[in-house]
Amino acid sequence: MNKPEETHVDFIRQIVAQDVAEGKNDGRVHTRWPPEPNGYIHIGHAKGFLLAYGIAKDFNGKFNLRFDDTNPAAEEQQFVDGIIEDMHWLGVDWDDRLFFASDYFEQLYEWAEYLIKAGKAYVCDLSAEEISKHRGRAIHENDRTITPPGKNSPYRNRSVEENLDLFRRMRAGEFSDGSKTLRAKIDMAHPNLNMRDPVMYRIIRVTHHRQGDAWCIYPTYDWTHGQSDAIEGITHSTCSLEFENHRPLYNWFLDQLPIVNRPRQIEYGRLNLTHTVMSKRKLRQLVEEGHVSGWDDPRMPTLRGLRRRGFPPEAIREFIHGIGVTKSDGFVDVAFLEYCLRQDLNKRAQRRMAVLDPLKVVITNYPEGQVEELTAINNPEDESAGTRQVPFSRELYIEREDFMEEPPKRFYRLAPGREVRLRYAYFITCTDVIKDESGNIIELRCTYDPATRGGDAPDGRRVRATLHWVSVQHAIDAEVRLYDHLFSKENPLDVEEGEDWLNGINPDSLVVLTGCKIEPDLGNITPGERFQFERKGYFCVDPDSAPERPVFNRTVTMRDTWAKLRKQKLA
């Protein structure tokens, strides 16, 4: 894995280190993360803020959280609160440096007038459609793309006085939504479209979640971002690759203004994960159209989804750390996320026994009415987790798939006449198979060997398999939700022309099991608690869980080489 402290640091930290070495910003390092509060954040965002936060930590600098709330049409307070909650959950902290771009609206407005007075911004009456046309649309012909130079807006040469007057009246609310904009006067022939007189302000009469109706003109991202960075004294402004084309504009604005701070924008490749989607727009669609139960559906890559699924924050951090930071568009295999997850859970999750698909077993030579308490280890990876007692009796449940009447070659679990071990209990041998009229197996009769108490045979006799089990009279009923990848395809967006990507949703991404049998020790649990159900995977108590009705989410299965073998055989 890429551990900076071991071998190397990512290219961004190299740049920062060099800036510090050269004495830029007096050796100060200050980063920020600027989410737009228009949805809940996902693991791709975690890569972004963990990077900015990590850089600040590594260089003994500061980190700000700043909400980029310049478009009231999409933004809501609930997302502000949710984002803060999710970031704290991941262990990120910004002391008292919580900011909002909207706090800078007045300063931004003053600077806009400054640019107008300098002849570098003008009020334009062109419609959105007209602006687009004037900018020069790319033309595709014979494999070539030609971008014709743009045409100047007919309003480009208004006098400073007229622009100032118009702009003030824009703010005063004299014009209708969309009828006018303030544009930077740069170069309509510039090869970078972003430099062709970009819009700085538009008229939108929508109540802002923090500013209320104080404004009817709102600054655009480009006009807000670099200035906000400068105001906060940000030294290194990290963002994803799609903003690379905006960097010249980011710098241009800073160059025109009487600002001393010089934040430096650096871009990295955003995270893509297989079998899921990572765009807020798509995730919102999944939620709004009811394909998932909400932003916190355990199948969602959102931080709240992963949390409900049972991911410890440490596993996510380890994952983000492991994938590295580069400028190439990565498509990371979820298998790596799952690896980090299991790695973490294996060390911390206490083990319990739970039978998800119960098959009754009667130990015919075990005394009726007798109950024994057997000692089970809570976590073989962590001695401090201690042990617990598990009740054993004449009637038990085992996993239905752990028995086969006609076992294939490599199946070495229970079968007629075969002896296996019940974990921490006894060796048992299957003597009879009981079926109903339809031929379905409904019960197994077995005998046990009293000498193997605890699971070891004094004569050194060995068995191939160890099964988990639960005593019938002590078992607690539970609901277990089995989750799998939300999309079957590695890249859900890679669909045929005209096909809806939503058709790619994995129909088995959620399977709800009821009547599962869990060991009595699980009678006292609280939402969020994580366990390993031996041999079945890692599970987390869902918020829906109630004392009389426990509900578990499967976070991830165990690695399962038997399942793999079986699949190979079928293939």
Add this chain to the structure above:
RNA sequence: UAGGGCGUAGCCAAGCGGUAAGGCACCGGCCUUUGGCGCCGUGAUCGGAGGUUCGAAUCCUCCCGCCCUAACCA
């Protein structure tokens, strides 16, 4: 020949002129009271072609492929 960016094994990713780290996945094997965990082993000449050099994945040239941008979204 629009502008910008990327191209090292299936995936992520080191390498910054001295002769290809590491991780995941995969495949073998060992171990095992979780077919879990752990341990051991197996794979690339670096998108392609030229050039510079004693020597290049690392420098130069050309070519190819992929991504981003044409919202008054961010």
